[in-house]
Structures are given as structure tokens and as C-alpha cells.
Amino acid sequence: MTDTIFSKIIRREIPADIVYEDDEVLAFRDINPQAPLHVLFIPKVPIATLNDLTEADTLRIGKLVLAATRYAKAQGYGESGYRCVVNCNRDAGQTVFHLHLHLLAGRAMQWPPG
Numbered sequence: 001m002t003d004t005i006f007s008k009i010i011r012r013e014i015p016a017d018i019v020y021e022d023d024e025v026l027a028f029r030d031i032n033p034q035a036p037l038h039v040l041f042i043p044k045v046p047i048a049t050l051n052d053l054t055e056a057d058t059l060r061i062g063k064l065v066l067a068a069t070r071y072a073k074a075q076g077y078g079e080s081g082y083r084c085v086v087n088c089n090r091d092a093g094q095t096v097f098h099l100h101l102h103l104l105a106g107r108a109m110q111w112p113p114g
Contacts, residue, residue: 006098036106077105
């Protein structure tokens with residue numbers, strides 16, 4: 001996998017508004033927010049897309065989703081609701097090829113999303 005902007009954020013080579021971090025997950029505010037709360041959750045291990053996941057990533061991805069869920073609840077969106085989005089490849093809107101989960105909240109969401 002190529003070096004991405006997210007890899008540079010993990011290594012603290014470029015700044016980001018980091019809101020959560022543990023041994024396996026890093027989360028930071030999106031620079032182009034689409035909702036009042038828009039945070040990206042990324043695994044610290046680089047995985048390009050959902051297509052690149054293996055059985056060995058099961059626990060890692062579970063921790064990613066749980067971190068986003070805990071953060072949404074801690075910010076007060078557990079009852080009102082929030083959306084978690086993972087795009088896979090260009091036609092789905094993925095622009096950074098390091099797997100990431102968008103956590104969006106703070107406004108009513110529409111369906112279909114795209």
C-alpha cells in the first residue's frame with residue numbers, strides 16, 4: 001500500500017484535530033465536514049479498502065466500529081442517532097486509500113445517501 005495522508009497523520013507528520021486514540025485506532029475531525037459532527041476513524045495498520053480485509057482483521061475492524069460507537073454516544077448522539085459510512089473504491093467516493101469510517105451526526109440524514 002502506498003503512503004497516504006492518513007499514514008502521515010498517524011505518524012504525526014501532518015497535523016489533525018485528533019479526538020480519539022488507542023493502540024489500534026485513531027480518530028480525527030474531517031477537514032470538510034458534512035455534518036456538525038464528522039469524525040474519521042482509521043485503523044493504525046494500513047488497509048487500503050474493504051476489499052483488502054482478511055479474517056485476521058476481524059477484531060481490528062470490530063474495535064474500529066466500537067470506537068466510533070462509543071464516541072458517538074459520548075458526544076450525546078446515542079439516542080438521536082448517527083451514521084457510520086465506509087466507502088470502498090472510487091465509484092463509492094473513497095479518495096484516501098486507507099480504510100476509514102466516517103462518523104456523522106448532529107443533523108437529520110437523508111436516504112438514499114448518495
